[in-house]
Amino acid sequence: MSNLMQMLKPKTKAQTTTLFAWALIAPAALVMFWVVVWPLYETFRLSFTNSTLGTLMGGAEYVGWENYEKAIGGRKFPSIVTRTFYWMFLSVGLKVVLGLIGATLLASNIRGRGIFRALVMPPWIVPIAIGCFGWLWLYNGHFGLLSNFAEMAGITDGPYSFLAYKQSAFYSAIVTDVWIGTPMVTLFFLAAMQGVPRDLYEAAYVDGASRWYRFRRITMPQIMPTVISMALLSAIWTFNSFEIIWILTEGGPRGATTTLIIDTFKTAIFSYKFGAGATRAVLVCLLLGVFSLIYLTVLGWVGKKYGYAGVQK
C-alpha cells in the first residue's frame, strides 16, 4: 500500500498536473467504462453464446462461431448489409448536399435570416418519435397530404400508401431520415462558413471571381474539414438509425426497410435471442469500424493530393 502511494506521489510539476487532470476526468471516464466499454466487451462475449432471456444473467453455453456462421450464412444477410450501406450512402449524401445548400442560403446576407435559421431547426430539436408521427400521417394513403396532392396533380390515380410498398417505403424512410438529420448538418456547415476569413472573399471579388467560383474555390476548401467530419459522424448515426424506421415501418413491408440495426433489435429484443443479437451488434461495430477506416484513409490520401486541410481534429 505504501509502495503504491509512493509510486503515485507526484515528483514533478508535470506529474502533478497529469494527476489532477486525470482526477477531473475520472468520473466521466468511469461512467464510460460502466455503460459503454463493459457492455461492448459483454456484447462481444455474448456473441459466442446461445444466451436467451433465461440465461442472460448466467448459464449460457459457449457455442463458438455458430452465431456468426448462422448470421453471415443467413439467406437474408447479404441483402440486409447491402441495404444498410445503400441506406447510409443515399441518406448521408442527401443530408450533406441539402446541408450545403441550406447553409449557403442561410449564410447569405438577406433580411430575416435570423428567423429563417430558427425555422430550420425544429426537426432536430423535436423528439424523433414525434417527428415520425407527423410523417406517418403525411405518408398515409387516404388522409395524408402527399397522396392527395399527388392525386390532384394527376401523378397517381387514387390513394397511394407510401409505406405499404417495398420501394416507396424505403425511399419514404430515407426522406424522413434526411429530414431529421439535415438541420444539424446545416447548422455546422453554416458555422464553418462563417469562420472563413472575409478577406479571402474580398480579394477574390476584387479580382472578378464569380459567386460560384468563390464558393467552389474558397468556401468548399475552407469548410472541407467540417464537411468531412460531419459526413462521417452523420454516416455513423444513419447506419445506426433505429427509431425512424421502427416507427414508420418496423422494418417492413416484407423486410424492405430492415437495416442491420433493425435486424439486431428484432433478433435480440423481440425474439429474446441475445446471443444471436449480440453477434449482429458486433458485426455492426465491425462494419462501421472498417468503413470509418477506409473513409479516413481515402480522404487523407485525397487531402494530401489536393491540399485540403484534412480531417478536423
Added chain:
Amino acid sequence: MMDKYSLLHKIGIYTSIALFITFMLLPFVEMFIASLRPLTHLFSRPEVPLGETMSFVDFMSRFWSDKMSFQAYRDMWVTVPQLPRYIFNSVFLATAVTFISLCFVIPAAYAYARFSFKGKSVSLTLFLAVNMFTGAVLLIPLYKLLRMYGLLNTYWAMIIPGVAFLIPQGIWLLKTFLEKIPYELEEAAFVDGASRLYTLRRVILPLAVPGLIVVGIAIFIGAYAQQFLFAITFNQNRDYMPLPAGIFEFIGYQTVLWNEMMAASLVGVLPVLFIFLFMQKHLVAGLTSGAVKE
C-alpha cells in the same frame, strides 16, 4: 458591394429558403391540421368519380372543414388520463439527464481545456469514439447491466444510458468554450494563493456560464429527443413512461384517435420548443462559435 444581390438573385434565394423551410415544417403543419379536424371528418373522404381528376376544391375539402376545432386538445386528457404524467416524465428525465451529465462534463472539459498531460489526445479521441456505439448496438448488455442492479422499470433505466451517451458530446462542446477563457485570470488567482478547485469554482465557472447554458440546452434537447428507444426497451412501468412512448396509447384496439394523438404530440413538443425559442440565439451562436474554433 460584394454582398449586394440583384433582384433575380434575391427572388431565387427567398424561393429556395421558402422551399427548404417548407420541407422542414411540413410534418408539423400536417400534424396541426390533423389535430384540428374532428375524427369523422378525418376519415370521411369525398370520393372523386371514376375517370375524373381531383380538383383543387376537392383537395382542399379533404383538409379543411367548417367543423375544425380545438376539441381534440380537450378530449386527449380524458382518453389518456396519464398524459400529464407522460409529459412530466419527459421533462423530468431530460432535466435529470442534463444536470447529471453536467456534473461529469464540467470537470473533464476543464481538464481538457486547461492542461496538457499524458494521454490527453488519446482519451479525447476515445470519448469521441463512443459516438460510434449508439444505444441501439449496446441494448443487450445494457439490459443486463440494469437488471443486475435492479434498475429496470425505474427512471434510472432511462437516465443512465441517456447520461452516458451525452457525456462525450458535452465534453467536446464545453471544452471549446472553456478554451476561450483567458488563462491569465487563473494565474492571477493562483498567485493570490487560490487552490485549483477554488479557481475552478470561483473564477472559471462564473465566466463559463454562457457556455454552460449552451451545453446544457444542447444536452437537454438531445435527452428530450432520444428517450424513445431506452423507454421501450428498459421500462414497462407506465408511471415512468416518457411522452414518445406513452403516446402509443392513442393507438387503441379498434380505432386510432389520430387527431388526439397529433394534438398530444404537439403539446408534448411545447416544453422543448419553448426553451429553444428563448435560447435560440445563444444556442445557434454558441454551437457555431464552438464548432468554428479548432
